[in-house]
Amino acid sequence: xxxxxxxxxxxxxxxxxxxxxxxxxxxxxxxxxxxxxxxxxxxxxxxxxxxxxxxxxxxxxxxxxxxxxxxxxxxxxxxxxxxxxxxxxxx
Numbered sequence: 001x002x003x004x005x006x007x008x009x010x011x012x013x014x015x016x017x018x019x020x021x022x023x024x025x026x027x028x029x030x031x032x033x034x035x036x037x038x039x040x041x042x043x044x045x046x047x048x049x050x051x052x053x054x055x056x057x058x059x060x061x062x063x064x065x066x067x068x069x070x071x072x073x074x075x076x077x078x079x080x081x082x083x084x085x086x087x088x089x090x091x
Contacts (some may be wrong), residue, residue: 018045
């Protein structure tokens with residue numbers, strides 16, 4: 001992940017433990033009208049490059065039109081989930 005980290009996390013933040021965090025809000029990628037994607041992307045420090053990416057959409061089917069104005073989860077909630085220590089058990 002080191003080779004892509006600069007591109008993925010360059011505009012994000014580095015936490016005191018070395019974890020890198022980037023959040024993004026973008027249009028959906030599947031063509032549904034009005035679909036948005038909100039993402040929290042994390043890369044834990046260390047040689048394994050452990051990455052957790054959590055995304056939410058404002059529709060249940062990205063190929064169909066949006067069914068709500070925003071995703072059900074807030075950006076803060078996505079960030080909290082992605083940074084959860086529970087992921088460390090999967091390293």
